[in-house]
Amino acid sequence: MRFNFLEIKRKKDRYVFLLLLLLMLSYTVGFFVTTYAVLFVARIGFMSGASFPSVIRWVNHQLFHTRLGLQVLLAAVVLSLVSWLLSGFSLRHIVSMFKGYPPEPDDRYHKQFVNIIDEVKIASGIKNIEPRILPDTDINAFTCQDFSGKIVIGVTEGALAKLTRHELEAVVGHEMGHVMSGDVVTTTMFSAIMSVYAAMKEVGLGMLKLGLAGVYSYRSARDRDSRVNIRASRSSGINVLALIGLVVFIISLLWSYLNYMLITLISRQREYRADALAIKIVRDPISLARALLKIKNGHKSVKLITDKTVGALFISNPFTPERLSSGSSLAESLFNTHPPITDRISIVCNIAGVSPDELERQIIAEEKAKIEARSKTGLIFLGDKEDGADFQVDSGADRWMVFLDSAWRGPFTVKELATMGLPPDTFIKREGEEGHSMIQDNPELMMGLFGVSARVEDAGAQDGDEVSGNAKKQVYCPRCRDVLLSRADYEGVLVLACPNCFGVLLDRDHLKKILLRKEVGFSDDIRQWGDKLFSMVEISGKRYEIAPIKREPSFVCPVCGDRKFGAKQETISMMYKRVFAKKFPVQVDICGLCGLIWFDKGELEVLQYMFEKKAEEMGVSVEEVWNNIPEIGISWGG
Amino acid sequence: MAILMGVFLLFLLTIVALVVLVAGAYNSLVQLRNRVKNAWAQIDVQLKRRHDLIPNLVEVAKKYMQHERETLEAVIKARTQAINVSADNLEERVKAENFLSQTLRSLFAVAERYPNLKADAQMMRLHEELVSTENKIAFARQFYNDETTLYNTKIEMFPMNIIAGMFNFQKMPLFEADEEERKEVKIEF
Ligand SMILES: [Zn+2]
Ligand SMILES: [Zn+2]
Numbered sequence: 139m140r141f142n143f144l145e146i147k148r149k150k151d152r153y154v155f156l157l158l159l160l161l162m163l164s165y166t167v168g169f170f171v172t173t174y175a176v177l178f179v180a181r182i183g184f185m186s187g188a189s190f191p192s193v194i195r196w197v198n199h200q201l202f203h204t205r206l207g208l209q210v211l212l213a214a215v216v217l218s219l220v221s222w223l224l225s226g227f228s229l230r231h232i233v234s235m236f237k238g239y240p241p242e243p244d245d246r247y248h249k250q251f252v253n254i255i256d257e258v259k260i261a262s263g264i265k266n267i268e269p270r271i272l273p274d275t276d277i278n279a280f281t282c283q284d285f286s287g288k289i290v291i292g293v294t295e296g297a298l299a300k301l302t303r304h305e306l307e308a309v310v311g312h313e314m315g316h317v318m319s320g321d322v323v324t325t326t327m328f329s330a331i332m333s334v335y336a337a338m339k340e341v342g343l344g345m346l347k348l349g350l351a352g353v354y355s356y357r358s359a360r361d362r363d364s365r366v367n368i369r370a371s372r373s374s375g376i377n378v379l380a381l382i383g384l385v386v387f388i389i390s391l392l393w394s395y396l397n398y399m400l401i402t403l404i405s406r407q408r409e410y411r412a413d414a415l416a417i418k419i420v421r422d423p424i425s426l427a428r429a430l431l432k433i434k435n436g437h438k439s440v441k442l443i444t445d446k447t448v449g450a451l452f453i454s455n456p457f458t459p460e461r462l463s464s465g466s467s468l469a470e471s472l473f474n475t476h477p478p479i480t481d482r483i484s485i486v487c488n489i490a491g492v493s494p495d496e497l498e499r500q501i502i503a504e505e506k507a508k509i510e511a512r513s514k515t516g517l518i519f520l521g522d523k524e525d526g527a528d529f530q531v532d533s534g535a536d537r538w539m540v541f542l543d544s545a546w547r548g549p550f551t552v553k554e555l556a557t558m559g560l561p562p563d564t565f566i567k568r569e570g571e572e573g574h575s576m577i578q579d580n581p582e583l584m585m586g587l588f589g590v591s592a593r594v595e596d597a598g599a600q601d602g603d604e605v606s607g608n609a610k611k612q613v614y615c616p617r618c619r620d621v622l623l624s625r626a627d628y629e630g631v632l633v634l635a636c637p638n639c640f641g642v643l644l645d646r647d648h649l650k651k652i653l654l655r656k657e658v659g660f661s662d663d664i665r666q667w668g669d670k671l672f673s674m675v676e677i678s679g680k681r682y683e684i685a686p687i688k689r690e691p692s693f694v695c696p697v698c699g700d701r702k703f704g705a706k707q708e709t710i711s712m713m714y715k716r717v718f719a720k721k722f723p724v725q726v727d728i729c730g731l732c733g734l735i736w737f738d739k740g741e742l743e744v745l746q747y748m749f750e751k752k753a754e755e756m757g758v759s760v761e762e763v764w765n766n767i768p769e770i771g772i773s774w775g776g
Numbered sequence: 777m778a779i780l781m782g783v784f785l786l787f788l789l790t791i792v793a794l795v796v797l798v799a800g801a802y803n804s805l806v807q808l809r810n811r812v813k814n815a816w817a818q819i820d821v822q823l824k825r826r827h828d829l830i831p832n833l834v835e836v837a838k839k840y841m842q843h844e845r846e847t848l849e850a851v852i853k854a855r856t857q858a859i860n861v862s863a864d865n866l867e868e869r870v871k872a873e874n875f876l877s878q879t880l881r882s883l884f885a886v887a888e889r890y891p892n893l894k895a896d897a898q899m900m901r902l903h904e905e906l907v908s909t910e911n912k913i914a915f916a917r918q919f920y921n922d923e924t925t926l927y928n929t930k931i932e933m934f935p936m937n938i939i940a941g942m943f944n945f946q947k948m949p950l951f952e953a954d955e956e957e958r959k960e961v962k963i964e965f
Contacts, residue, residue, distance in 0.1 A: 253908035518897035627897035
């Protein structure tokens with residue numbers, strides 16, 4: 139289909155104008171009520187003993203027979219205009235509230251979303267659409283647009299992990315439906331205005347608290363000193379502050395609810411309309427129905443977005459999950475920005491010609507089959523020659539014999555020794571020589587094996603690089619020392635991995651993403667390893683008993699370690715030997731400075747396996763397990 | 777004399793009016809034709825992208841699908857054909873690209889039987905890019921067809937057909953929708 143842009147624009151203008159009228163009305167009513175209440179309270183407070191009718195007469199006179207009334211009206215109109223204009227340009231503010239970030243082109247799941255947005259751009263002819271990702275693990279999506287015409291469409295990490303491409307297309311189609319029908323600008327403005335009310339409520343509450351605290355301290359002072367010569371006006375001044383605070387609080391509360399109701403009334407049908415447009419654009423009602431079903435089923439998980447005023451912008455309001463089914467009371471539906479999701483599902487299913495129950499059974503069966511068909515391949519190197527990922531061989535270097543398990547073994551190169559996890563008190567000797575010593579007595583070996591590397595002198599040259607998991611930066615394996623980490627795909631996330639020892643370097647955000655996604659399958663070894671770690675937790679419960687300690691010295695962080703040493707600071711930032719969490723005692727290495735986590739071969743898979751098993755046992759989602767981890771990186775005593 | 781002058785002036789005015797009308801019609805036709813060309817350029821970008829992706833795809837697929845030589849070769853052949861058609865011959869290009877779409881579809885159908893290939897991260901990335909490119913081609917084609925229909929109808933209608941004939945405006949070919957395309961869904965609320 140093609141879209142009629144003039145029609146869209148006309149609808150949009152109508153909505154925006156309607157919003158201005160509503161805003162002016164509510165501001166005027168609100169201002170008069172507030173002024174009336176404040177005058178009333180102030181009069182009562184200062185003129186003790188005045189009768190009610192006289193006070194009301196006075197207030198009426200002040201408000202309707204002096205210039206004050208006109209001024210209040212003017213202020214209401216001007217302020218409504220100002221907030222209307224401000225809210226029309228508040229896209230940045232709203233988007234920043236979600237803590238969203240731009241998609242990473244290297245992430246396979248993010249790339250898919252970017253592609254879908256690009257397709258929508260071609261289909262609709264609308265070019266200024268910006269894709270965004272929210273860290274939330276729930277399935278959700280939002281769109282907003284301001285007066286400048288710029289559109290932001292965002293989806294959550296949860297949506298990317300759990301929806302198929304077709305379902306994601308349908309969700310983006312729904313968001314485009316809001317853009318097409320022109321209601322997205324109003325919803326954006328409405329959300330911005332609502333956040334002003336929220337701020338006002340806070341101010342009122344603050345005044346109330348301050349006033350009450352003043353009353354309390356005055357009373358306690360009087361009780362203690364039994365002095366009565368404190369001026370009476372001071373106490374009444376404090377009382378008035380508290381009362382005004384209370385009035386502002388209550389009125390802004392009522393006021394925001396009034397506006398909320400008005401906006402839900404004028405936009406009652408907008409979710410249905412966006413669903414209909416999504417079907418028209420994507421021509422795939424079943425995928426939309428499936429996406430809505432998945433949203434409904436996934437709604438129990440924890441939300442990360444904290445500001446409730448923006449709920450109306452989402453495909454499914456993240457703050458009212460309990461109102462998912464139809465048959466809620468009138469009062470509830472008055473305050474709900476979205477129609478019950480079950481109603482939407484049954485309508486879309488009707489169009490698709492399937493029953494919701496049947497579709498739900500299909501989804502469950504599919505997910506089961508998908509888990510069984512998970513591939514066993516985890517880490518896949520994306521051989522990119524530019525990054526110098528080629529294996530480096532150190533020819534001509536010294537070779538060493540090692541005294542291991544009561545015999546001399548070897549010879550090994552320094553690089554090979556570094557992979558073996560030898561403690562510093564291991565006996566070593568040069569190949570072909572007799573005299574032996576310990577590793578710790580040999581500065582050259584200490585340098586090569588533990589930490590202080592030979593690259594200290596060129597550490598200064600790297601100083602301009604960004605410290606991040608960026609693939610363009612040359613990062614060496616902390617275990618193999620002189621092997622460059624290389625780009626690899628793990629669960630669609632671009633990670634840095636060692637082609638020699640198959641360790642993986644990750645930050646927490648990317649780790650969380652990996653735990654959410656379910657492509658990699660687990661071998662029997664991994665399963666046994668994970669089960670063993672679980673049983674260790676159960677037996678002892680004491681954290682320093684839970685895991686056998688790897689007898690090896692700490693690594694230097696491959697990203698910030700050498701650099702700090704060489705260039706600026708005297709300290710080397712080490713990666714500490716830690717267990718990942720109390721209930722997940724997988725041993726990892728965590729940098730004390732940048733927090734990057736190093737997983738040796740298999741450790742990432744084990745952690746993933748344990749998370750999924752725990753989630754299955756508790757009957758919750760993986761994200762809930764993640765959110766319930768009190769602390770990442772626990773030392774095991776000593 | 778005055779009458780002659782009047783007739784002459786009228787004649788002159790008519791000529792001027794005619795020239796203005798023809799020029800206006802000509803300009804509007806040029807504008808429409810440019811819009812069709814722009815729409816084609818949008819498709820062209822995506823077709824080129826597809827041509828670039830296919831060698832990588834075949835490279836990755838080869839590792840897993842030694843027994844599917846024919847399917848892979850058909851794709852390579854179709855790609856070569858599509859590249860070698862001259863850029864001006866739209867009708868031929870449309871045909872060649874449609875054929876390439878078909879061979880790609882059969883390649884992906886066969887790939888379904890190779891779980892290891894499907895699980896290859898590079899294959900997943902390439903597959904996603906190709907799916908997206910196909911979608912973009914489909915959307916760009918819709919856009920192209922809409923613009924072309926507008927243009928083709930215009931140059932067939934009186935009096936535009938005279939001007940189109942005078943300045944040699946020719947009809948543009950339409951992309952035929954293939955059967956695999958999604959059908960429009962009827963919505964009733
Ligand atoms: Zn390594
Ligand atoms: Zn670090």
